[in-house]
Amino acid sequence: MNTSQLMRSSAVMAAGTFTSRILGFVRAALLLAALATGTSADAFNVANTIPNALYILLAGGVLNAVLVPQITRAAKNLDGGQEYIDRLLTMAVTVLFVVTVVTTAAAPFLIRIYASNDWEPRTFALATAFALWCLPQIFFYGLYTLLGQVLNARGSFGPFMWAPVVNNIVGIAGIMWLIHVAGTPDVHGHPVQSWQTSWTVILAGSASLGVIAQALILIPALRRAGISYRPRWGLRGFGLRTAGRVAGWTFAAVVAQQLGYIVVTQVATTAEGLARTAHSGFASGYTVYTNSFLLFMLPHSLIAVSLVTALFTRMSISASNDRLDEVRADLSLGLRVTGLATVVSAAAFLAVGVDLVRTIFPKGGMFQARGIAYVTGAMMIGLIAFSAQYLFQRVFYAFEDAKTPFFIQVVVVLTWAGGNLLSLHLLSPAWIVVGIGAAMTVSNLVGAALSIALLRGRLGRLDGRRITRAYVKFLAAAAAGGLVAAGLSYVLHAGLGDAWLTSVLAAVLGGGALLTVYYVVLRRLGTPELDELLRPLLRRRAGRHAEVS
Template sequence: MTTSPTASGHTNLGKHTSLMASGTAVSRILGFVKGSLLVYAIGMTGGAADAFALGNTLPNILYLLIAGGVLNAVLVPQVVRAYQRTDGQGDDYVNRLLTLGTVALAVLTAILTLAAPVFVAIYSNLGDPALTGLAVLFAYWCLPQVLFYGVYTLIGQVLNARGSFGPLMWAPVVNNLVSMAGLGVYLAVFGSFNANKDVIADPTTWSGGQVALLAGTATLGVVAQAFVLFIPLYRSGFRYLPRWGFRGVGLGRAGQVASWTFAGLVVGQLGILVVTNVASAVNSTPDAGLGVAGNAVYSYAFLVFMLPHSLVTVSLLTALFTGLSAKAAVGDVAAVRDELSFGLRTVGLFTVFATAVIAVLAYPFARVLQFSASPADISALATVIVVMILGLPAFGAWSMAQRVFYAYEDARSMLPIQIGMALVVVAGSLLGQALLSPKYWVAGAGAAMTLSYGVGAVVALWMQRRRLEGFGAGRVLRLYVRVGVAAGVAAGAGWAVVHLIGGLPDTGFGRAALICAVVGLLMTAIYAGLLKVMRVSELDDLLRPLLRRVGRSA
């Protein structure tokens, strides 16, 4: 008997979002601890740090390019439609999807791993052959992650379609714990960066065991992240049985959506390709060395950028997407319109404030995250964080609009938008490289990405407004203006306190943590108070699940 997915009203949505956000919060906290241990082990700027950042980022880039977006765009609508079938064959259809997806991912991963030297050459411009060789070794160990990221996505989306949202967000906790254990062993065996700075910075001194321990445990974490999802999948009542034969099960439509999604991702990756090349090219300039932002700084800044997006936006959109797909499948335009408006307003309420807080606390926050980094490294990281975080609200709106395209299985209409966004990133990154000092090349690329999110959000929402005959754009805009004013006032007060205390790059860990806590609470109180005065009802929508949970535990 086929199990139907859970209906997604706003009450259940709040519960699901709260559950996912809590898992994401724990995962992100552990992720930052892992990042701090990594910097303690191999540093944050310089050749070795950039080589590992490149090798460990390649599987993410290639997975998102070739499989990730396609799976997310295709799988959820297809699984939702499978569970709406009246012939009782929903589980059989899903088994066929899982079989096809896993086999395709395994073949793809093998090809990508063998081609590691090619991808390192494409995505970097390190200059030093020894440094390039080290990056290739890291890539060989890390590229198998593509298969397990895919398995994680496949199983997680089936769980989501069956109404089980929490495991997908809690599984990365296991990944971080495994990776942290590996870094602990690495530090015990090979020591810290500050104790062996000259040796670690020299790519010719790295042994095979050193590379295997650092990169191998990173991959082992992704393996654990994928396989831990089999437990909740089994408990949900689903039994995976390999099924072959895909004729007549409706995969032709899925293939069309996948093709357009893949085309859009290829276009988007052109921008990422330029960004990673610009970031790695820093190592071939006279300014190369400690304190100059490269691939590793870009990776850490992007983690900070994704923190608030993951906590609320991704959790909300994941919970919304199943319902959006179901409503789009039955042609309920009014319901899709309401969900889009609700999502935009809720996401905006959080992302605008998160932008203000992180921009104000960039320096002390960078110190808390990277306790062992030098003041020059902290300055480099904070600069990139500020530039990138300014694009957070637009990125949230663009992500919300994307889900509506995917719900209608209309990846084709997004392609012109993605082309425009990629052109902005490419032109902006190259312009920054031509006009700025090498120490600001990564910041210039971050600014180009911020601008591209704005372009994507505006054009995508205009297109959705035409498709849905509106989505309450006036109400959404009024909300953004009010939260912008409240966040601006809170930011002004927070900035004054930070500079009164002294939140500079050379601030110690304890003082930086105190600044973050005091200023964060002050800005939150001012922001929430102003929203209450302005009667912003969306604040209650965002806080109600959390307050309900606190009330139950009291």
């Protein structure tokens, strides 16, 4: 796959991710309207997050690290790796099924681990009921990743990124049904004592149904890609020892990550009760954290994940053939193109973050908007390092090295967890979750710096001058655009007040001004990365124009 094809594949994935994320914001906005940010909302969000967290712990990170490099290497076999894929899928699906059954039975215990000890018994009971409906998602999250990574390894990237669209559509339908049945609450949500069993079935059941649909829709895509499957048992003699070693270190890294995440959920759910008691001026708690993380992940998912997913396959092939120059070139390309998007995204949120949140989440007014915006802003400062670290990790995996990322992950988790605990004990209740976001930024910076140092030992020079020059241009252009956007927002609010339409106007005009200034300044400075990012879109538009002509 040449660079032009790679960028086109990234564009297809980005389009799917963008559609899914837009629907995800619609879903999050409806969920916020249906539940607000109170204790019942935290109960659902904790329960619905546990299957994803456990899936990542038990399979997700392992599958992402192992499957693509292993399948690309197995493709050199006479059967194109078909028997290897059959045996790997059979083993993985079996393990996922057993894990799902065991974890669903352990729902009450898991809620106790993830939730605040300050919750009342009926809140724990509600969260447990949610979890019983949500935990079967583990199996289907795993199936989605298995099938998607097989498609990615064979060069079919689109279905994996478009499948979550179906998940969001099903979830949106379920939340709308809940709003129709239960109505919308005040800013503190439906009281736990008034929650009805039918509401639990509608909300949690539709969430799980969406994940099931997301997984099963990939089966026709496998057939279209010419990939068949039949169960085969037995692993000996198929080169899975290396895969097992990589999986073991990856599993250990994800264990460390999830231990840190437990600290996050404990601190964030505790913060909600403290902030409510203290009558703070903006929202706090775990629901605020989840919505903030959703916003934080949008630019990362659109550009970094889409590009790195395609790069990972190419880097794995290069690494298997010991072509270090090609790996180094892909690393440089990935850092520069993702930086182009993450720098301007961070600048946009720091400039007009409250307006953006208010536009997306109109329910709850400034009370909720400020809470979500402050936390997201604290995270956004570390967005560049977060996306870079995602790419660094894939470089190690391309060399079938999961040991080094494990030790980096331990340092990152200790930094983040320590920052979370300091926030809980040192900050006022309203600012605790903002402290979680800031601690996340510090941990991302530490992880990226450590990765750079270790990758230099493996790859030698990392094209540092070229990357540094590109980032200086990005930062200068983003700073200029951010100042214009912030100034527009200030003038609009000073003249029109804090109505929702004012925030919409500030977000649209400020964001548009920022992007315009960013583009013009980068053009003046001469930025080849801009052409790399825009070329697939321009070619597609040119092709359509030719068809019309």
